[in-house]
Amino acid sequence: MTADASLLIVEDEPKIARLMADYLQTHGFGTTTLDDGNAVMPWLEEQQPALILLDLMLPGQDGLSLCRSIRQRYPQTAIIMVTAKVEEVDRLLGLELGADDYICKPFSPREVVARVKAVLRRSQAAQSATLAVDDPNAPVQLNEDGWQAIAGGQDLGLTAVEFQLLRVMMRAPGRIFSREQLMDHMYRDNRIVSERTVDSHVKKLRKKISEVLPERDIIRSVYGVGYKYQPDE
CATH class of the missing domain: 1.10.10.10 (Winged helix-like DNA-binding domain superfamily/Winged helix DNA-binding domain)
Incomplete structure (x- = not known):
């Protein structure tokens, strides 16, 4: 599950959002961009992305509380947190929030694509394993x-x-x-x-x-x- 996967980018800095979207699209991903945390949960009620790139600092609902809400309602959706606050990394990946990975700003577009592909591979393997368990x-x-x-x-x-x-x-x-x-x-x-x-x-x-x-x-x-x-x- 890599190419053609649907991704949601939640980022309020237009240049960063456009950079991620453009680079991911050139690698075969479909992307949607939101710039306000309050718009995320209503959007997810209508759409089912394979992965969400979620900025930590957002207007409206912040990334930490969004990650928690998404995990509770949509546990199969992969989440990569995007942050400039390195000291938050342990919380982002902890059991409390359950993010699948994180990217620290500043980052290279290649790193974003590599991490997205790796998380999607793990997510697909986990879902297959769950079917086997069931x-x-x-x-x-x-x-x-x-x-x-x-x-x-x-x-x-x-x-x-x-x-x-x-x-x-x-x-x-x-x-x-x-x-x-x-x-x-x-x-x-x-x-x-x-x-x-x-x-x-x-x-x-x-x-x-x-x-x-x-x-x-x-x-x-x-x-x-x-x-x-x-x-x-």
Whole structure:
């Protein structure tokens, strides 16, 4: 999902908005430009862009509050924040707001195009993975809103960490995750934990699954490497 994707540029500096629009259009993207934060949510009620380039400082509703509102109402829409305030970067990418990426002013048009393409690729991959997780024929179904894993019609009663582990592996069936990679997904606060902690959580997760699906071994260990989700018999 790159060329022909529809993009929304929210930028109140006309020269910057025109520069981004012109350069993105030459690379095959369709663009719309808005210069007032108050116009964004009404526009989104009528349109569905693949990605929004959202300036931090805007007249009307500011970029931070807009990012939060967009995430709540349109969670599948990718967002790249555009800012001259480097000290805001951690907030822009944090769980509080959930921006997919950021661009700091001043920037080069090539950087904008490269970041847009990269975010769209990730967004498309994530949406495909979500479809795989929601497969009704999978041995385990995930209710991500309720943080539940259902197997054989039963709630497995997973902890938050166990649910995170299962979700990460289910989004990439057959992929082997190292313990370090799994730790990164388990603990977003960068706490220091040992690889044995990962092994302990995986052991508990496998036990809960086997109690409901005794003949299925869907979480498999790969000696010396890590773990993978393998739903096939």
